Structure formats: C-alpha cells, structure tokens
Amino acid sequence: MKSNWYIYNKRKNFKEISDRFKISNLLSIILCNRDIVSDNEIKMMLSSDIHDIIDEKLLPDIDKAVDILHEYINDNKNIRIVGDYDIDGICSTYILYDSLKSINANVSYAIPDRIIDGYGINNNIIDKAINDKVDLIITCDNGISSEEQISYALKNNIKVIVTDHHDINDLPKSALAVINPKREDVKDKYPFKEICGAFVAMKFIMRYYDKFLNGREQIINKYLDFAMLATVGDIMPLINENHIIVKIGLKSIKNTKNKGLKKLLSLTDLLNKELSTYHIGFIIGPLINAAGRMDSATLALELFLSNDDNMIDEIAKKMQLLNNSRKLITEEGYNTTVSEIEKKYKNDKVLVVYIKNLPEQVAGIVAGRIKEKYYKPTIILTDTCDENEAKASCRSIDAYDIYSNLCSCKELFLKFGGHKLAAGFSILKNNIDILRKTLNDTCKLKDEDYIPKVHIDVEYPFYNFDLNKVKELNTLEPYGQGFTKPIFATKNVTANIKNIYGESKNIVHINLLKDNNVCKSVAFLDSKPLIDRLDNNNIVDILYYPKINEFKGSVSIEYNIIDYR
Secondary structure, X not given: OOOEEEEOOXXXXXXXXXHHHOOOHHHHHHHHHOOOOOHHHHHHHHXXXXXXXXXXXXXXXXXXXXXXXXHHHHOOOOEEEEOOOOHHHHXXXXXXXXXXXOOOOOEEEEOOOOOOOOXXXXXXXXXXXXXXXXXXXXXXXXXXXXXXXXXXXXXOOOEEEEEOOOOOOXXXXXXXXXXXXXXXXXXXXXXXXXOOHHHXXXXXXXXXXXXXXXXXXXXXXXXXXXXXXXXXXXXXXXXXXXXXXXXXXXXXXXXXXXXXXXXXXXXXXXXXXXXXXXXXXXXXXXXXXXXXXXXXXXXHHHXXXXXXXXXXXXXXXXXXXXHHXXXXXXXXXXXXXXXXXXXXXXXXXXXXXXXXXXXHHHHHHHHHHHHHHHOOOXXXXXXXXOOOEXXXXXXXXXOOOHHHHHHOOHHHEEEEEEOOOEEEEEEEHHHHHHHHHHHHHHOOXXXXXXXXXXXXXXXXXXXXXXXXXXXXXXXXXXXXXXXXXXXXXXXXXXXXXXXXXXXOOOEEEEEEXXXXXXXXXXXXXXXXXXXXXXHHOOEEEEEEEEXXXXXXXXXXXXXXXXXXX
16 A cells, blocks of 8 residues: 655754663664653663552552452452453453452452443443342453443442543542542542553552562562553553563563463464564464453453363363454455445445444454555444444544544444544444445545555665664564554665565565665565566665564574565
C-alpha cells in the first residue's frame, strides 16, 4: 500500500541530552522524536532495574484496599476474584488468585463467558456469588464502569474492591475501594496512566505482601512474566514503567517457573530462546486469547495454576487446537468480508459490513485486518443470540475518531462503548443501513487521510552504521506499541534483487549499493511489485532498520527494508 513519508522535525537540544545521559546523538534523536524528553522518562527507557518502576503506594485507594483484604483474609471470609476473558484479564486473575491462595486465603475466581455474559462483572456472576455465600469480590481488568452491578452486590451483602485500568466516566461509588491509575478525583494522582490490568493487580498484591508479609520481591519474581505478557498482549504503550517490565520480563520468561507457561513456550518452539514483543504479541498472546475466544478463558487460567504435567499437556494442546481453529475461522471470515466489500462497499468512506454467521469471537480480528487492507474506518457486524440484533467490532485509522463519530448516532445503539481507535456496540439489524448512510454522509476525511503516514527518524546513509551503533540501538529495545522501532532513510540507492524466498514469495534478499558501499538487506514485501519497480529503474529511496545477524559464528549487519519508492 502506498504511504506518505515524513521526517520528524522535533526541535530539541539533542546534544545536551546525549551528554547528560552518555548516549549517542542518534539515540537522543530517537527518544525526542517519541516525545520522551524528561529526565525521568529517559531514565526509565534506559533502565533495566525493576526498582525503577513507580511506587505502588501511589495508586489511589491501594492502602485502603489492602487493609480491607487483610481483614477479610484474617476472618476467613469468602473472597472471589472476577476477571475478564482476554489475556490481560486472565493474567490479572491468575496473579490475584494464585498469590492469595498461596497464603491460604479462602479465595475462588470467576471469568465471564464472552458470548453468554459479555465483558466484565454482571448480575449472573453476582447471583452465583450470592449463592456461594461470597463476602468480598475483587475485580481485575474490569469493574470501573459497573456501578449498577456493584450496587446490586452491595444490596446482597457482598462488598467489592475494584482493580482496573480502563477509562473512567463515573466512579463506581458503591465499591469499598477503586484502584485505577487513571483516577483524577484524588489529590496525589498516579504519574503514569497507561498500565494494564495485570500490572495493577500485581502492584496491589505487591503492596499487600510488602505491608503484611514482607514479601514484595517475592511477588515481583513470581508474577513479572505475567504482567509483561498482559502489557504486550493488551497493546499498552511500551514507555515509562511498561518499558522496564517488558524489557526485564522478556529476559526472565526464559527461566519461568510456571509449568503451564513453559509448556506454551515449548509447544511454539520458543523455550530457552531470546524473545521479542513479536513472539508475545503474535504467538503466545493469541494462544492465551484463543481459550476465551473459542472455548473458556478458564482453560488458560487452569493451565497456569496446574502442577499436573498430564493436565498441563492436555490443556496446552487443546489451546493450540483452538488457536488453529481460530485462525481458520478468521481467514474464512476475512475472505468473505473482502468479497462483500469489493462487491458493495469499496468506495465507501467508512466501511460498515454485516457478515451473516461470522463468529462474534473473531469479529474484532477481522475488523483489524480489513482496516489494515483498505486503511479505512471499519465496522464489522455479526449475529447475536437475538435474531433481530447485531453486534459490532470497530477499528479506525489515525485521522478518524470512531468513538466521537459513533456518539453522533448513539440513539441507534442498544449498547455502546469505546475510544478513538476502537469501539463496540449492539444494534437492531434494521438500523444497520441507516448507520452506514449516516456515517458516510457525515464523514469529513480527505483523500490524503486514507494514505498511511510513515515517520522517519533521520535521513542516515546505511553504510554509516557499524556493529557498535547497532548494539546501541538495541539498548532501547523493546520496541512496540507507543514506542515504535526507529526508521532511517537513504536516498538514491542502487538495489538489485539477489534471491526470493517463502511460500508467498515475500522474503526478498536485496544487494544495496551507495557511494561504493555495498550491503545485504532483506525486505518482507510482496515481491511482484518490487520486481516490476526494479526492472524499470533500480535506483530507489529506502526506509530501513539495521539489525545484527549472526550465522555460523560470523557477525554482520543486515538491513531490514521497511518501504521503498
């Protein structure tokens, strides 16, 4: 897909930052281009010390919550953890349940069913808690928008502590305590808002163990891997303290003591290997999410809680089968959706597509892929249990705030929520065409908004890199959401294709020549347009990222071609 290239133009004193932190000018440019400029922010991006994360005592209501929890544990009260069915909810539930169970708390857990219950705590879960004589519910990765349900629990003599990380509209006033880094109603606000639910849960338990058991380090050592999994899997920005826990977690996961997690690594051929955010986001994360999408999220939770080798093997293999099934269903749904768009909606500004019989569990994935293919705001609608209703998953592009645009049509929705780039709603099927027409008639996107933007860190000849410079770049890893991998540009490069590999012919090895300097590069791009381009004129501008390549004891620099023109 065609993209527009822009060079960052951040006017900062790069040399002053370089001198202060003893890093190269290149690294200071990369940090400043991502608006990481304060001493504390830069320190966190360069840190590999877990003790540099923000003090958990700064989370609102945390001491109030741990005091309540301590009282309920001492009185042997019945405590229930209520999580969510995605990777963040599963990891959050595991951290809270396992840590409390290990100190003999009277604790159980509940995770809603994606189809039957929907997201978060609900009256069905509370009714089961009433029947089980639960005294205290602790939510994780949900609860911040559940005043109605929490009030219902309170009326039935069940107290609730909320631990969550989602945006706040109205605080749930019926909760005993609300631990959420996004709270603005407190005097001392938590200094970083974008941590995941599992990290909130881990900090809650860190504070409990620190205050009553002198075991804060024990919690970090045992659950850091799971906070890392959730941070990457829930697509949190990899800046500030998130960068620290992901950097350390990617190293520590190799030596994980959790048998279930170790089994997943083994099944995916990742055991004892150096992992990146790619491996978590695209291999391990989908395996964990597949349990909640295709069966029950409790499968993944049982995997992490079990010490029975046979049970672990059985569950892990089932999760792998579920993920394979999810891939097939997603591919079928994607192909059907593309066909529908090509026939009816290709020229629409906003894609609103109802696909009959598309499983709800994969609608969000299909919406994301369609958005990437057409680079348009995308709404994919699927069937629900009620034949008159449809449920939507929405994904958007940078130039279109899908939440605010949907707000202008909210009278059409039965349920509705979301944010700028993603949303969801349910709607009567006979209102779908009205929604499509309204969104397209009111859409103010210009032609250039439909072209992806690529931001270049600096124009930098590829031959200026040596091994030391590439190693220094690696000190900024991990890269990912909110902290993108640097992109460098070189103009007027002679490019000659050497080899083409892969079933899809999308791994292209290219020799690059510039100013009598030759290097090897690889492009993970469709080879046909690349061949056509180079046959006509093999002088190109390239966007690239350098990496260290080790093969049979030989160490060299290889350049990943990101884009060309």
